[in-house]
């Protein structure tokens with residue numbers, strides 16, 4: 272494989288546009304580069320409510336790339352344990368599951384509580400190997416234009432104590448997957464041939480991935496654009512864990528916590544239970560082949576937020592989910608609604624009730 276990088280030349284401000292990895296830090300917080308090694312030990316039982324004692328290294332300072340804490344977040348024990356093993360023992364951890372089930376946010380929220388800097392990168396089809404590795408850029412120095420190599424996200428992350436999360440790993444382009452393969456091994460070094468440089472990973476560097484499939488391609492038809500992941504590549508992930516839909520009660524609790532709705536208000540609680548029940552019906556309907564669009568936990572949350580905005584659950588439902596469904600399937604979905612709320616989702620009903 273040809274390893275030479277840095278062929279393209281472009282004037283760059285940010286190694287990856289929008290990554291925030293430019294020169295300026297986030298106001299008020301120290302830069303991630305100021306950290307060296309974890310200086311604290313966190314207890315998984317107290318921090319994540321896990322049913323076992325598990326010590327995890329952590330940092331005492333929050334730096335610019337540490338995610339914000341979501342206080343309403345509920346940790347799934349198995350997923351959390353897998354992620355913690357990734358942080359504590361430098362394991363490469365992949366989380367697989369349907370969309371909107373909390374894969375990316377689980378990693379981010381664990382990092383947020385360990386004060387571990389965390390950077391997510393979506394491996395959609397727009398990311399190329401040059402974005403990851405870096406390229407030559409024309410910069411001004413002492414009034415003269417010179418060519419300088421600007422590191423991409425991967426060399427930057429490798430040299431810092433930070434968790435790099437590859438989202439939608441199974442959608443990555445083949446050229447990108449080959450670059451990633453080189454750093455999957457814990458000792459994995461990155462060679463920048465044009466630079467005559469070998470980059471060794473920082474001891475605090477961690478690598479995670481989330482994916483909708485397990486690398487065997489899409490068997491459901493739900494995930495266009497996903498690729499099969501070659502076995503040599505899958506083999507290098509030390510831990511693969513699955514996060515699908517949470518139990519009904521837990522999903523209800525999350526929606527209540529996130530919306531700030533009072534769970535002691537029985538009418539309100541019953542309403543959220545019906546919302547989750549409806550989501551469950553779409554999931555069962557999808558598995559039986561009755562409908563082709565499913566409500567993720569993210570959809571339920573968005574529906575709850577929209578219901579607050581419009582003050583109308585049915586109207587919000589149409590705008591959040593029904594309008595995304597194939598027209599031929601809307602009748603089926605409207606029947607699910609009827610079954611859960613004992614009320615018709617008639618067209619125009621929202622307009623009247625407003």
Ligand SMILES: Nc1ncnc2c1ncn2[C@@H]1O[C@H](COP(=O)(O)OP(=O)(O)O)[C@@H](O)[C@H]1O
Nearest residue numbers: 343344345370371372373374375376377525569
């Ligand atoms: N366990 C949870 N507790 C609280 N909120 C959650 C939980 N799981 C998911 N969410 C919320 O659901 C939404 C979708 O989660 P996300 O991590 O983006 O899903 P995925 O990466 O699996 O597609 C986010 O707004 C997230 O905050």
Ligand SMILES: [Mg+2]
Nearest residue numbers: 374375438481
């Ligand atoms: Mg995600």
